[in-house]
Amino acid sequence: MRIVVAGGGTAGWMAAAAFGHFLDAGFTVTLVESEEIGTVGVGEATIPQIRMFNQALGIDEDAFIRATQATFKLAIEFVGWGAPGERYMHAFGDVGRDVGLCAFHHIWSRGHRLGLAGPLGNYAINDIAAHAGRMHRGSPLTSRNVPEMPHAFHFDAGLYAAFLREFAEGRGVIRREGKIADVRKEPLSGDITALVLASGEEIAGDLFIDCTGFRGLLIGGAMGSGYVDWTNWLPCDRALAVPSGRVEDFTPYTRATAHTAGWQWRIPLQHRTGNGRVYCSAFTSDEEAAESLLAHLDAPALADPRPIRFTTGRRVEAWRGNVIAVGLSSGFLEPLESTSIHLIQSAISRILKFMPGKEQTQAERDAYNHQFTFEMERIRDFIVLHYHVNQRPEPFWQAMREMALPDSLAERIELFRANGHIFRHGDELFSEVGWFQVMAGQGIVPKRSHALAETIDEADLKSYLETLNGLYRREVERYPSHAEFIVQHCAAPPINLGVAA
Numbered sequence: 458m459r460i461v462v463a464g465g466g467t468a469g470w471m472a473a474a475a476f477g478h479f480l481d482a483g484f485t486v487t488l489v490e491s492e493e494i495g496t497v498g499v500g501e502a503t504i505p506q507i508r509m510f511n512q513a514l515g516i517d518e519d520a521f522i523r524a525t526q527a528t529f530k531l532a533i534e535f536v537g538w539g540a541p542g543e544r545y546m547h548a549f550g551d552v553g554r555d556v557g558l559c560a561f562h563h564i565w566s567r568g569h570r571l572g573l574a575g576p577l578g579n580y581a582i583n584d585i586a587a588h589a590g591r592m593h594r595g596s597p598l599t600s601r602n603v604p605e606m607p608h609a610f611h612f613d614a615g616l617y618a619a620f621l622r623e624f625a626e627g628r629g630v631i632r633r634e635g636k637i638a639d640v641r642k643e644p645l646s647g648d649i650t651a652l653v654l655a656s657g658e659e660i661a662g663d664l665f666i667d668c669t670g671f672r673g674l675l676i677g678g679a680m681g682s683g684y685v686d687w688t689n690w691l692p693c694d695r696a697l698a699v700p701s702g703r704v705e706d707f708t709p710y711t712r713a714t715a716h717t718a719g720w721q722w723r724i725p726l727q728h729r730t731g732n733g734r735v736y737c738s739a740f741t742s743d744e745e746a747a748e749s750l751l752a753h754l755d756a757p758a759l760a761d762p763r764p765i766r767f768t769t770g771r772r773v774e775a776w777r778g779n780v781i782a783v784g785l786s787s788g789f790l791e792p793l794e795s796t797s798i799h800l801i802q803s804a805i806s807r808i809l810k811f812m813p814g815k816e817q818t819q820a821e822r823d824a825y826n827h828q829f830t831f832e833m834e835r836i837r838d839f840i841v842l843h844y845h846v847n848q849r850p851e852p853f854w855q856a857m858r859e860m861a862l863p864d865s866l867a868e869r870i871e872l873f874r875a876n877g878h879i880f881r882h883g884d885e886l887f888s889e890v891g892w893f894q895v896m897a898g899q900g901i902v903p904k905r906s907h908a909l910a911e912t913i914d915e916a917d918l919k920s921y922l923e924t925l926n927g928l929y930r931r932e933v934e935r936y937p938s939h940a941e942f943i944v945q946h947c948a949a950p951p952i953n954l955g956v957a958a
């Protein structure tokens with residue numbers, strides 16, 4: 458069985474690394490990439506699932522951090538999303554602890570209504586550690602009543618692809634440099650039989666993984682799988698990315714700050730900080746966006762802002778014929794919750810589960826595409842939630858507030874407003890805890906408390922919340938600072954990136 462991966466960005470090299478690691482005799486894996494075309498070069502914040510990918514491949518975490526100039530990530534801080542000046546964290550891991558059958562979010566909501574609860578983040582160890590700029594890995598130091606802190610990473614996308622390339626080539630993946638100019642097809646089935654490079658060389662295969670980025674060269678170009686456009690719900694269509702100088706005390710969290718017609722990311726790495734502005738071209742100009750981006754850096758820019766254009770949405774079919782799209786070729790959701798690299802990982806694990814043979818059936822493709830669509834739509838809803846529930850005054854934000862929502866999201870918000878219920882649907886990515894942090898963080902208050910939360914004595918409720926907060930705070934005080942933790946375990950060699958004139 459010959460697998461051909463088209464494209465060598467994050468998606469291409471993650472796929473090649475996984476195939477090289479998990480598939481042995483009977484499979485060959487060839488990756489084709491073009492240095493001339495290059496990669497999108499962004500995608501530097503992740504969610505904790507990336508650790509499962511690294512662990513499955515047997516990658517040592519500290520070696521990976523050193524190789525990619527990575528830092529740890531415990532949360533995303535949202536600044537100005539509910540209203541200008543407000544801020545909250547979407548922290549990884551649990552918030553509080555359930556009491557019997559009563560979920561913590563119901564307990565907190567009642568405490569909040571009675572004026573007995575502090576901010577939600579007081580009850581999430583990741584939030585407390587992120588605010589304090591502290592880091593710890595593994596079992597808590599003091600007490601088994603304190604949870605572990607799940608973490609992810611910020612890393613340099615270019616260094617990550619290089620790291621995975623070395624890993625993949627070490628496991629037999631063959632890399633071919635060249636520009637894909639055409640494809641050969643089997644006349645009856647329409648399946649691709651070979652990629653034709655500009656040099657005339659042909660690369661034959663049985664299964665083609667399209668990792669050609671926004672171009673979607675194989676899935677869209679050769680196979681004609683259309684695109685479902687979600688611009689009506691997520692109208693931001695441009696981004697500007699710019700690195701800035703290293704900050705000494707880097708935060709263990711990503712920051713996403715709302716601005717006039719979009720938002721700005723800040724991703725601190727060991728050697729520099731990644732920044733970018735995502736914006737809606739119907740509400741602001743490229744010049745305004747660039748000026749505002751540069752005015753909100755916390756260190757000098759190291760280059761000129763790099764423009765990127767995109768259309769939010771997904772492929773109608775991510776698997777068509779013998780082509781499966783992975784990464785940006787399969788669709789795009791803006792990086793507000795750092796989900797794209799996770800979607801790559803999830804697609805790779807789905808491909809490995811299906812592991813199509815030479816004879817592929819439509820039933821397999823339908824099942825795969827159904828799972829892909831479900832996953833994308835749920836994440837889409839989560840991102841739309843951030844935009845929709847706002848009290849910001851600018852025209853862009855008013856339009857976001859007034860837009861008609863996808864039914865699946867409208868139902869979810871209505872249920873939460875009524876009595877604080879949140880239910881995870883199937884194996885969607887974000888749990889009740891994630892949905893709750895964003896709903897509460899952006900100011901949605903349920904009208905009624907859950908009946909079980911109502912039965913808790915007020916004094917008990919107060920003492921329970923105080924105990925949890927005290928326990929987590931005392932634990933976090935023992936942890937080293939994020940910067941100290943990195944020095945102790947995984948400091949990367951310094952890189953001098955210089956400062957743009």
Ligand SMILES: Cc1cc2nc3c(=O)[nH]c(=O)nc-3n(C[C@H](O)[C@H](O)[C@H](O)COP(=O)(O)OP(=O)(O)OC[C@H]3O[C@@H](n4cnc5c(N)ncnc54)[C@H](O)[C@@H]3O)c2cc1C
Nearest residue numbers: 464465466467468496497500502637670784785792797798
């Ligand atoms: C503004 C922005 C910010 C983002 N931030 C995040 C984030 O914080 N976290 C996150 O998880 N994700 C983020 N993403 C998404 C993330 O960047 C991508 O998911 C990731 O980089 C994967 O890209 P890719 O490999 O699919 O495409 P690319 O990186 O574009 O790679 C495409 C590859 O295909 C090759 N190619 C294309 N055409 C040809 C051809 N004709 N012949 C040969 N080779 C060809 C290219 O050379 C390249 O190697 C962000 C995306 C954008 C746009």
